[in-house]
Amino acid sequence: MSSAINRLKERMESFTAFGLAPAVLLVLTLISGVYIAFNPAQTIRGDLALWIFAKGHLAGYQESIARFEEMHPDLTVEIQLVHQHAITSRLRAALAANLDVPDLVEIEISWAGSFFRGPVDDVSFMDLRPWLEESGYIDKIVRTRFAPYSVGDRIFGIPHDVHPVMLAYRRDIFEAEGIDVDEIETWDQFIEIGKRLTRRGGTNPRYMIGLDPNSSDSFEVLLFQRGGAYFNERGELTIDDELVVQTLLWFIPLVAGPDRIGVNPGWGAPFARAVLDGYILCYITPDWRTKIIENDVGDASGKMALMPLPAFEPGGRRTSTWGGTMLGITRGTENPEKALELAEHLYLNHELLLEMFQKSNILPPLRDLWDDPVFDQPREFWSGQPLGRLYADLADDVPPQYSSPYVSITKAKMGQVISGLTAHYNRHGEDGFEEQVRQRLNEAADYVRGQMARNPF
């Protein structure tokens, strides 16, 4: 008996030759390893995986996916909400590793082009043109909205929206100042009124319009309205075109210098305060932003209204576009037919699109739908205006935005040009301003062309 105990002791001592702690660690590792091996993490992945980035889309999609699953009892769909800036990096990583790649994914308009780098045959999304043509959707959707998601003849995304742009304004203040917005037809007239209403400095400043002087966000809306673009339909860079020069010469004095009428409205709480306090009177407002204003600035209900953008010349275009989303189907999907069915259900189902409009104020890109009475409903927040009809009336005039893998670089460069010019104009005014505009645009264009020249694909 005692020899057996001694043998056991010896065994124990040899087992703990390196001390007790490593032995305990080893035992714990073995136990946890065995536990993990026999209890793998439960996968929640459905037959189809859909990634989206817009919180506003989620609730509507969840309901409609539930209906889609009812129609296809053998199919499950997993929807994941990923932040707008994370969705592209996660997608790139997933595609690079070929691991957990979603079947369908929504991508924001300015990021979409970066997925179309390289040979067109190697783009990670299915070419949807054959299906769009066969189903006839290609003629039903606003044609310009395919441009950001196309390379040559191929279409890699279904547009979610049109995003026409209007001006949201403080109706009560305009009326108190005796201004009739129906008489504002051109930007020149608007600026004239803006100079009268703007109060710079002091304890109670007020500005005519919210414009960002440090990024390309506001500028590009106005450039598109005027017919300009970052890239043309052939994918050639156009930021040093004369139209861009002229638009910058017009834009910068609106946000810089002693006669400025525009100021950065910011986002979130500062934006809401700016609206409520009447710090800024007008805001560039695509359809999606109307819902943000309704949600964030509820107290402004009945004080706000919408008007078309003033035109650059009498009779000119009264709208532009800001933002956008595409739905793409990844080439590696194991269920391309079901993925297309889901895409059609989410993006092109009439009933659902009308519901989505009521929830998000986002005008669907299907023209047939715009005759529906839902678009004529007056909105109390917008002083009783029929928000849907106002946007729908402008939708066919929305300018195109052409795709390029270099859109994001170009936007960043344009933002740099704008903030540099704003600083220059604040310091020197008109002195040497035009030369600065041309020089900075040329530098930015040279940089982007340099990057483009490196692409051997």
Place this chain on the structure above:
Amino acid sequence: MWYRFQYRYAPYLFVAPFIISFLIFGFYPIVRSIWLSFHLTAGPETSVFVGLDNYTVLLADTDFHKAVRNTVIFAFFSVFLQLPLSLGLAMLLNSRLILGRAFFRLGFFSPHLLGMVFVAILFAVVFAPRFGLLNVLLSHLGAPIERDWLGTPELVMPALVLTALWLYVGFNMVYFLAALQAVDRDLYDAAKVDGAGPWGQFLHVTLPGIKHVTVFVVVLSTIGSFQLFELPYLMLNNGPGPDQAGLTVVMYLYQNGFVTGDLGYASAIGWVLVLGVMCLAIFQLVLGGTLRRNP
């Protein structure tokens, strides 16, 4: 037999989980990123070997120059403004004359508990024009309420440095405090006997006593500063800010790798950053005498 086998192989068994994990999650990505830095990539399936092209383009890239300049300025202030302040605070809170030292130590350290993302969002609101706390406070002193701190190129870096000060001064103070408490009190008595005043004591007793911790904190702050990303990215609305005044090297890497999708170029940026930080850290260690062999 079993004992000998165990004695010889057990160490390998113990280190095996780390080695395997490191090979998969550390070594392979490092090797892969070196490979990528010599390629132009487009999507998951397409790449072409370009030799040193990514590096030569990078060295002539004006945006990269700007990112390096911004990062170096931030690192400079991190070391030469933040650390003296941390040391000063540590000395103050190491003094027995201060009442409620534990409370103040916790107070100064607590910003670090919030995390960088929260702090970045908080300070974006603090620096907001017209409605921001800072402008409202300054307006009582007659300053303009519309000053756009994060929208004016010249003010972006001061705003970032101020935010980092708030976040890290208390954190580094803890290192200095621990080092100060380890300095032998007898040395101060001896220095006093030798006629050293407060400045002499600081110079000849305190500083040599905390030298190794100081070098450690300087190296850590420098490396941390060169990895700056979240703070400017969130404070400047997910971008480099006006005139790219908040563009840092890591932000530029992110833009190229994940916005533009040029993983090869992003890898080259990463390796240039690694080499730069490594050289700087070795220089600091040599300068601080940490690498010198003890006699």
